[in-house]
Amino acid sequence: MSEPAGARLLDAHLVVERGDFRLDLPLTINPGEVVALLGPNGAGKTTALRALAGLLPLSAGHLTLAGREWDHPDRRVWIPTERRPIGVVFQDYLLFPHLTALDNVAFGPRRHGLGRQQARQRAADWLTRMGLAAHARRKPRQLSGGQAQRVALARALAVEPALLLLDEPLAALDAGTRLDTRAQLHRHLAAHTGATLLVTHDPLDALVLADRLVIIEDGHVVQEGDAATITARPRTDYVARLVGLNLYRGRAAGQRVRLSADFGLTTGDRHDGEVFVAFPPSAVALHPRQPDGSPRNTWPATIAGVQRHGDNLRIQLNGPIEVAADVTPAAAAQLRLVPGQRVWAAVKAAETRAYPAG
Numbered sequence: 001m002s003e004p005a006g007a008r009l010l011d012a013h014l015v016v017e018r019g020d021f022r023l024d025l026p027l028t029i030n031p032g033e034v035v036a037l038l039g040p041n042g043a044g045k046t047t048a049l050r051a052l053a054g055l056l057p058l059s060a061g062h063l064t065l066a067g068r069e070w071d072h073p074d075r076r077v078w079i080p081t082e083r084r085p086i087g088v089v090f091q092d093y094l095l096f097p098h099l100t101a102l103d104n105v106a107f108g109p110r111r112h113g114l115g116r117q118q119a120r121q122r123a124a125d126w127l128t129r130m131g132l133a134a135h136a137r138r139k140p141r142q143l144s145g146g147q148a149q150r151v152a153l154a155r156a157l158a159v160e161p162a163l164l165l166l167d168e169p170l171a172a173l174d175a176g177t178r179l180d181t182r183a184q185l186h187r188h189l190a191a192h193t194g195a196t197l198l199v200t201h202d203p204l205d206a207l208v209l210a211d212r213l214v215i216i217e218d219g220h221v222v223q224e225g226d227a228a229t230i231t232a233r234p235r236t237d238y239v240a241r242l243v244g245l246n247l248y249r250g251r252a253a254g255q256r257v258r259l260s261a262d263f264g265l266t267t268g269d270r271h272d273g274e275v276f277v278a279f280p281p282s283a284v285a286l287h288p289r290q291p292d293g294s295p296r297n298t299w300p301a302t303i304a305g306v307q308r309h310g311d312n313l314r315i316q317l318n319g320p321i322e323v324a325a326d327v328t329p330a331a332a333a334q335l336r337l338v339p340g341q342r343v344w345a346a347v348k349a350a351e352t353r354a355y356p357a358g
């Protein structure tokens, strides 16, 4: 069911031309909603953020927040950055180095017209909420990465922004700090009643923090939806890699899907026509010889690469299809996992998913 237009806080069609590159991104965000914008390098994420922040003008389209036009080139409407009620958090948190944490957070409210005492009070409240009351008088260089990032978030939220823009907010943090900061961020975003756009390369950030994912490639939306739908049914190679699945396109006749002139797979679902077939690397078993007597899909493959992947090894295979397989150290010990080695790959039909590509 589509949302009524009135529920939208942000209503935009961001069209930005930069040389040969064109961003063409319809984007709506409801009050309190967190949307993650994902895409490979050069997809246009930063361009979209800059357009929303008023650092780049739209070439066409429109940008409206709470019914107020911020940018509408056809109507010559343009609201400059400093008059847009936004909060911004960047990956390298860009705090003012010469100001204390408190004064960094008070800076926004001051600029939005609050008196000095009120602004400092609001900043102190935000630092308390972030668990940083004891660090209020510290300068940024006296804070850890995670603390500095929480100050940056407090600074962005202290202006009670209608639109919160988060640009890779956790990317600069080490793994442990990232986990904690992600959990805190989740709490604060849940309480934020404005619209939030989170730009990230990290699928985990998107899955944990966002209500909806918008994935762009080369300036265009390739897939959009909630995390469950996208992780179950990726529609491009980038999205499949993002969610950790092997993905192929082919032509189905019942459970049989032809992926190329001389290769096909039997899948767990029945379809007719163009479909995607997806399965996780953990569904691929490797054998030194052709396994017999099983109803599995099997094919000969050559090891192209081996990487650690959590507690397992992720094996890249060439052959009739390129495929990633996860094997346990125990299974790996029985195979010679060196590039160039020939093996047999097997996938149970029941562990594959097929869904229409149309």
Ligand SMILES: Nc1ncnc2c1ncn2[C@@H]1O[C@H](COP(=O)(O)OP(=O)(O)OP(=O)(O)O)[C@@H](O)[C@H]1O
Residues within 6 Å of the ligand: 018, 019, 020, 021, 039, 040, 041, 042, 043, 044, 045, 046, 047, 048
């Ligand atoms: N100042 C510029 N002038 C012309 N083209 C630009 C400019 N800045 C970026 N581009 C082009 O715009 C496209 C989108 O870049 P953008 O930085 O928005 O991508 P991104 O998704 O943020 O990538 P990344 O993940 O690498 O940060 C790229 O093709 C880039 O080459």
